[in-house]
Amino acid sequence: MNLDREYTCADLCKILDAKCENSNDYIFTTISTLTNPISKSLGFVSCDETSQDISKFSGLIVPNNFTANTKTSVPLFKTDNVMHSLSNLLNISQETSGYFLSEDFFNVTLGSNVSIGKNCILYPGVFLNHNTIIGDNVIIHPNAVIGSDGFGLYKINDNWEKIPHIGSVIIENNVEIGSSTTIDRGLIDSTILKKNCKIDNLVHIAHNVVIGENTAIAACTGIAGSSLVGNNCTIGGGVGINGHIDICDDVHIHGMTTVTKSIKEKGQYASAMTADNVRNWRKNQVIFRNLKKK
Amino acid sequence: MNLDREYTCADLCKILDAKCENSNDYIFTTISTLTNPISKSLGFVSCDETSQDISKFSGLIVPNNFTANTKTSVPLFKTDNVMHSLSNLLNISQETSGYFLSEDFFNVTLGSNVSIGKNCILYPGVFLNHNTIIGDNVIIHPNAVIGSDGFGLYKINDNWEKIPHIGSVIIENNVEIGSSTTIDRGLIDSTILKKNCKIDNLVHIAHNVVIGENTAIAACTGIAGSSLVGNNCTIGGGVGINGHIDICDDVHIHGMTTVTKSIKEKGQYASAMTADNVRNWRKNQVIFRNLKKK
Amino acid sequence: MNLDREYTCADLCKILDAKCENSNDYIFTTISTLTNPISKSLGFVSCDETSQDISKFSGLIVPNNFTANTKTSVPLFKTDNVMHSLSNLLNISQETSGYFLSEDFFNVTLGSNVSIGKNCILYPGVFLNHNTIIGDNVIIHPNAVIGSDGFGLYKINDNWEKIPHIGSVIIENNVEIGSSTTIDRGLIDSTILKKNCKIDNLVHIAHNVVIGENTAIAACTGIAGSSLVGNNCTIGGGVGINGHIDICDDVHIHGMTTVTKSIKEKGQYASAMTADNVRNWRKNQVIFRNLKKK
Numbered sequence: 001m002n003l004d005r006e007y008t009c010a011d012l013c014k015i016l017d018a019k020c021e022n023s024n025d026y027i028f029t030t031i032s033t034l035t036n037p038i039s040k041s042l043g044f045v046s047c048d049e050t051s052q053d054i055s056k057f058s059g060l061i062v063p064n065n066f067t068a069n070t071k072t073s074v075p076l077f078k079t080d081n082v083m084h085s086l087s088n089l090l091n092i093s094q095e096t097s098g099y100f101l102s103e104d105f106f107n108v109t110l111g112s113n114v115s116i117g118k119n120c121i122l123y124p125g126v127f128l129n130h131n132t133i134i135g136d137n138v139i140i141h142p143n144a145v146i147g148s149d150g151f152g153l154y155k156i157n158d159n160w161e162k163i164p165h166i167g168s169v170i171i172e173n174n175v176e177i178g179s180s181t182t183i184d185r186g187l188i189d190s191t192i193l194k195k196n197c198k199i200d201n202l203v204h205i206a207h208n209v210v211i212g213e214n215t216a217i218a219a220c221t222g223i224a225g226s227s228l229v230g231n232n233c234t235i236g237g238g239v240g241i242n243g244h245i246d247i248c249d250d251v252h253i254h255g256m257t258t259v260t261k262s263i264k265e266k267g268q269y270a271s272a273m274t275a276d277n278v279r280n281w282r283k284n285q286v287i288f289r290n291l292k293k294k
Numbered sequence: 295m296n297l298d299r300e301y302t303c304a305d306l307c308k309i310l311d312a313k314c315e316n317s318n319d320y321i322f323t324t325i326s327t328l329t330n331p332i333s334k335s336l337g338f339v340s341c342d343e344t345s346q347d348i349s350k351f352s353g354l355i356v357p358n359n360f361t362a363n364t365k366t367s368v369p370l371f372k373t374d375n376v377m378h379s380l381s382n383l384l385n386i387s388q389e390t391s392g393y394f395l396s397e398d399f400f401n402v403t404l405g406s407n408v409s410i411g412k413n414c415i416l417y418p419g420v421f422l423n424h425n426t427i428i429g430d431n432v433i434i435h436p437n438a439v440i441g442s443d444g445f446g447l448y449k450i451n452d453n454w455e456k457i458p459h460i461g462s463v464i465i466e467n468n469v470e471i472g473s474s475t476t477i478d479r480g481l482i483d484s485t486i487l488k489k490n491c492k493i494d495n496l497v498h499i500a501h502n503v504v505i506g507e508n509t510a511i512a513a514c515t516g517i518a519g520s521s522l523v524g525n526n527c528t529i530g531g532g533v534g535i536n537g538h539i540d541i542c543d544d545v546h547i548h549g550m551t552t553v554t555k556s557i558k559e560k561g562q563y564a565s566a567m568t569a570d571n572v573r574n575w576r577k578n579q580v581i582f583r584n585l586k587k588k
Numbered sequence: 589m590n591l592d593r594e595y596t597c598a599d600l601c602k603i604l605d606a607k608c609e610n611s612n613d614y615i616f617t618t619i620s621t622l623t624n625p626i627s628k629s630l631g632f633v634s635c636d637e638t639s640q641d642i643s644k645f646s647g648l649i650v651p652n653n654f655t656a657n658t659k660t661s662v663p664l665f666k667t668d669n670v671m672h673s674l675s676n677l678l679n680i681s682q683e684t685s686g687y688f689l690s691e692d693f694f695n696v697t698l699g700s701n702v703s704i705g706k707n708c709i710l711y712p713g714v715f716l717n718h719n720t721i722i723g724d725n726v727i728i729h730p731n732a733v734i735g736s737d738g739f740g741l742y743k744i745n746d747n748w749e750k751i752p753h754i755g756s757v758i759i760e761n762n763v764e765i766g767s768s769t770t771i772d773r774g775l776i777d778s779t780i781l782k783k784n785c786k787i788d789n790l791v792h793i794a795h796n797v798v799i800g801e802n803t804a805i806a807a808c809t810g811i812a813g814s815s816l817v818g819n820n821c822t823i824g825g826g827v828g829i830n831g832h833i834d835i836c837d838d839v840h841i842h843g844m845t846t847v848t849k850s851i852k853e854k855g856q857y858a859s860a861m862t863a864d865n866v867r868n869w870r871k872n873q874v875i876f877r878n879l880k881k882k
Contacts, residue, residue: 001754001776035796035814036777083742083751090752090776107697109401109418109436124697124715125419125731127436127473139750142697142715142733143419143768145436145473151494151512154377158526159508160492162433162470163377164384166295176750179715179733179770180437180790182473182495182513188295188384189330198748200739201770202474202792202810204496204513204531208329214747218739219770219792220810220828222496222514222531224549226329232746237792237810238828238846240514240532240550240566255812256828256846258532258550258566268572272828272846276583278856283586289864291875403695403712403730419713421730421767437713439730439767445788445806448671452820453802454786456727456764457671458678460589474731476767476789476807482589482678483624496768498790498807498825502623516790516808516825518843520623534808534826534844534860552826552844552860562866570877577880 001031003042004093009059009075012042015092016061016085018077026058026075031089046082061085111147117173129185135173141201143180146171150184150191150207150225163187165207172196178203178219200237212249295325297336298387303353303369306336309386310355310379312371320352320369325383340376355379405441411467423479429467435495437474440465444478444485444501444519457481459501466490472497472513494531506543589619591630592681597647597663600630603680604649604673606665614646614663619677634670649673699735705761717773723761729789731768734759738772738779738795738813751775753795760784766791766807788825800837 007028013020032038034045034052043057048065059075060066061082068076079085108122111130118136122128126140129147140146152163167186171193177183178201185191186208193199193211200219205211209223212231217223221235224243229235233247236255241247246262253259254270263269276284301322307314326332328339328346337351342359353369354360355376362370373379402416405424412430416422420434423441434440446457461480465487471477472495479485480502487493487505494513499505503517506525511517515529518537523529527541530549535541540556547553548564557563570578595616601608620626622633622640631645636653647663648654649670656664667673696710699718704710706724714728717735728734740751755774759781765771766789773779774796781787781799788807793799797811800819805811809823812831817823821835824843829835833847838854841847845859864872 031776033776081742081744084744084749087742087749087751090754094752094754107401107695123736125437125713125733127418139737141736143437143474143713143731145419145495148417148435148473148495149433151472151492153492153510154375154381156375156378160490160510161378161381162492163381164388166384166388178739179736179772180474180496180731180768184473184495188325188327196748198739198741198750200792201733201736201772202496202768202790204494206513216741216748218810218812219794220514220808222512224512224531237812238532238826242549253569254572255830255848257569260549260568263569269569270572270575271567271569273567273582273859273861274579274848275841275845275851275857275859277853278842278858280583280586281858284582285862287585288582288861288872288876289868291872401695419731421712437731437768439713439789442711442729442767442789443727445766445786447786447804448669448675450669450672454784454804455672455675456786457675458682460678460682474768474790478767478789482619482621496790498788500807514808516806518806518825532826536843547863548866551863554843554862557863563863564866564869565861565863567861567876568873574877574880578876581879582876 003029003031003089005029007042009077012059012075012077012089015089016077016079017088018061018079018085021076021078022073023075028059031093032057044082044086123179129169131168132185133168133170135171135175135195137174138171139176140171141177141179141181144177145180145182146177147185148182150187152187152207152225167191167208169193172213175199181205184225194231206243218255297323297325297383299323301336303371306353306369306371306383309383310371310373311382312355312373312379315370315372316367317369322353325387326351338376338380355383417473423463425462426479427462427464429465429469429489431468432465433470435471435473435475438471439474439476440471441479442476444481446481446501446519461485461502463487466507469493475499478519488525500537512549591617591619591677593617595630597665600647600663600665600677603677604665604667605676606649606667606673609664609666610661611663616647619681620645632670632674711767717757719756720773721756721758723759723763723783725762726759727764729765729767729769732765733768733770734765735773736770738775740775740795740813755779755796757781760801763787769793772813782819794831806843 009023028042030041032041037056040058044061061077107124109127116134120138123142125143127145132147147169150165153160169191172195174196181203183205184207194213196214198216204222206225208226215233217235218237221239223241227245230249233251235253238256241259250266252268256272303317322336324335326335331350334352338355355371401418403421410428414432417436419437421439426441441463444459447454463485466489468490475497477499478501488507490508492510498516500519502520509527511529512531515533517535521539524543527545529547532550535553544560546562550566597611616630618629620629625644628646632649649665695712697715704722708726711730713731715733720735735757738753741748757779760783762784769791771793772795782801784802786804792810794813796814803821805823806825809827811829815833817835818837821839823841826844829847834850840856842858
């Protein structure tokens, strides 16, 4: 990938907030990855060691404690936080090279009485229902639906009836919501996404759910009605969380986990079986189903 | 949440179809929940007992057999069906207060030869392909896609080819379809959602599936091609149902269940393991995988 | 379903590339299925035998080795590939009868510098971000989102920060992408869908994933960042694949499987427990959780 302009080692030290080992006169014009290294480009390594080939790069952004697997004489830009340094460079590069997605898109539906803060980006196909409140610096990706009716049903004479939902959705500052994610409005109270929480694509957040500050939720996860997720949690992809569940702060849930009870202690949780070849899987299924007979 | 106007105990008895115990002269102007009680508001309790604090409320909608956990002198509106009573009140309140989502939205795509019944609400971003048939009182939430091609493939010389789908989708009366849900059209016969079935957000219903009357399906569930789901079933969130499966009436499937065989007896079914801490989960996985060796 | 015109046995032999046994003078005007047979219509059977009633049909498209369960005197159109023959007929029939979905739809969002090949169909609500590259004969169903930001986060002082994604998405020839599917763009390299791969509805493909040629992925599946899926794989519905996983060619993954490690040998893989009645399931859950104590 071409950078927006030529960068010297000194330029990079400044932008990356890095100290340069083996500094030289090379001029960087491209950036690439360990997976697809481009000859003479700038690369980056996130960990202190790597077994991958770094010989193609003319420079590398690395952690302070990085040790090269082979002796290298190219500039090493040593930094406290490789991803942050990389982010700084990419931000500059895309702003001036036209990659940045500005607000020049259209086709957003806003209900009445919607409040939107400063510096928000709403992509096409986004739907914000009546009374939705959006804080500052919020990004909502294409086709996300915010404030649709909760799936609130009750029965009369054994037939489903719909209960009207008059609560709304509150999205606090610095929240990001992925493509085609759906966040339902509350019955009477609001559904709330607290500040700096990050929601991936195709996530379902039901009525009256509250997601804590700085919590990240990966794609294809569903959280049923009235559940509360704490602060600083990470929830993997494909997870299912029952309704009326409380999850405390600092909980990390592996992908594809089923959560049916409240989690009261911080830590890591999981439940999904992992892939095996079909023959073993079939045998173990049968044995498992017969365990109860023993 | 503010109500649209002032309500006396007598007004509420009428709207809620309730008998009032401890009736008094209080005028209700707000409604709130046990989770976030507002001082002097009207509250509601769905069960016959509650351990939660009801002291803030100036009145409560409760079941006929409700017993307060502490002696209370506030009006108790006793009713056969709390959710129905609440629904009646919310319907009135939102109609006059502007919460009601009317048909003033735009941006729906209709193919040719689409038939739509009376009193339907189609939200923005909804796509109805050619020949789709929609009954009366149907609600389709934003970005739902109805009648897209089924995922019908076959192989020639080991390469996937697409088979055209000329069936359509039939949505009967009183069906509700959630945001970003996708319902594919049939190959030759139609995909059918029978009357009063209720589908949540991000659900996938494949070609030639038939969903029975009054069946409810929670979010993030996928039903593969040609499966038949009976009447009065409830299917939890994140469920996966294989293709060419028959599920009889009155079946209740827990969230995150995998259904690979037809279900011929009514009852409750489940399959997902539930969350454990990662250490236990890892140990049990290893033991499970080695069951076959014993 | 009515065909677009009258077809004789000779017409059908030509269109279906079939040899006709028991040819007669009957004129076919409708087609129907074994599930909902229409009297005197043309039917089709994909396997060499069937226990279903074929007596209503006035003709059948069948495999070369087909044997009827009861003696039948109606025309049998024998062909090497029933689905291909059927496909040919349906293609002709829908083109002339107006079922064909042409490019007369609208409401697609294109970023800058997007390249689109020949004979593509983009349905309403589709979003293609800046720099997306689309090959020839690509079909993208309604509300699919291509090229949205990857879910790339890192932490500074324990708070999530967003890393800009400047990679793009490359969709090769003959790819089909289902409704409301999301395909994120890469961080620096591109996310790639290789030729003839087929993606169903509500699938999530994260940043820097590469999907191999002629691979099919069923609905509701999620593939996390930087994973590589080989050629000629089939991935069932509701599958979850961790990030940074390699899956080799010719791998078949059952629906609802959780993949947490690379798969290096071709074959079939599975992991999900399958539905049991709740009583058994509860007992076995308890036993499973206690396996480690034995």
